[in-house]
Amino acid sequence: MNKGSIDISQQNKVLMLLPGYNCGICGYARCDEFAGALLKSRTQLEKCRFLYQEIFQEDLAKLQEILKETKVIPDEKKIIGVMDNYEADIILKPLHGEESCRETLYPFTREKIKAGEIIRYRPLGCPIIHFAKVLEENHGLITVHLVGPCHRIDSEAEFEYKDIGVCMVGGFQGTIEGKLPRVGETVRFLPYHCMMQKVHSGVVVQLEGRQAIIEGIDLKVWAPPVKGND
Incomplete structure (x- = not known):
């Protein structure tokens, strides 16, 4: 052990x-x-x-x-989100060679979205405006890499984007740092690229080595926040 x-x-x-x-x-x-x-x-x-x-x-x-x-078991290092002070089971980092975790979005707009476009959107339940590059579109679902907001909010910067309004985040794909969960397990995870460093929850639906797809994303975490360091 x-x-x-x-x-x-x-x-x-x-x-x-x-x-x-x-x-x-x-x-x-x-x-x-x-x-x-x-x-x-x-x-x-x-x-x-x-x-x-x-x-x-x-x-x-x-x-x-x-x-x-039973001998007292020493505490493992905790993964604590900055927002809400919740404890996460794992950190979800980008796939090898990529800049952010992949996100699967359910856009509510009927406007056609193409691979390669930069989109501006706000995830349902999140106060932060995001900018992302569309990797693929499949039956109305889009897979994206985040490219903002940090370097996309300069009013003097010139770039083209498509504003698609509010989207529901359906899933994340990335590399797990921490103890490997089981497929089908509900986990609390911290997306490495999350600007607010807020703990999310979801269900692990696919696992290959340390590469995971987590779906059923929820920004509400059903556990008490960590109080202090005890």
């Missing part, structure tokens, strides 16, 4: 003894996250209010014994 990693069998053993309600009252979104935090001594059993009910007394005793015998 690498330094800073959790013994999955031990975490599952703890998880099986927890009530399993995924209620979030303990401060963690799911019981498996609470189990991992217990093994790292980042929280206490007392945070689970259900565990102290009479029907769970036998499980509580077993948990106390396990945690007494």
Whole structure:
């Protein structure tokens, strides 16, 4: 077991003894996250209010014994988004030789969009205007590389672009930095090129080595933000 990693069998053993309600009252979104935090001594059993009910007394005793015998696992370096202070599971970096992660967009405009064009758009749910180069168009979906906003907002710069209004971001494609997730797993990830450094969430639908496609993108992250460094 690498330094800073959790013994999955031990975490599952703890998880099986927890009530399993995924209620979030303990401060963690799911019981498996609470189990991992217990093994790292980042929280206490007392945070689970259900565990102290009479029907769970036998499980509580077993948990106390396990945690007494288990060595504290050192914390791994956290990936924390600047916006909202949420913790991410992974960083999504560009594919080799590319400048940004690829994004798949659902444009709401009926205007025809061609590969090679520069588009101006705002992702649904994001306050930042983006500029991107269209790599391909397929049945109304477009795949893009970001080329702004940073160097595209100079009012004196001369360049042509097509304003397509609001778009829904359907997916990201890039290279994973961090622990590899499983296909089908919902992950919290930080796009390397994100100007706000905001943690996103989505489902891993394809994985080849460390190259991943994540779809079902959501800017709302269903987990409590990290408070301080504890």
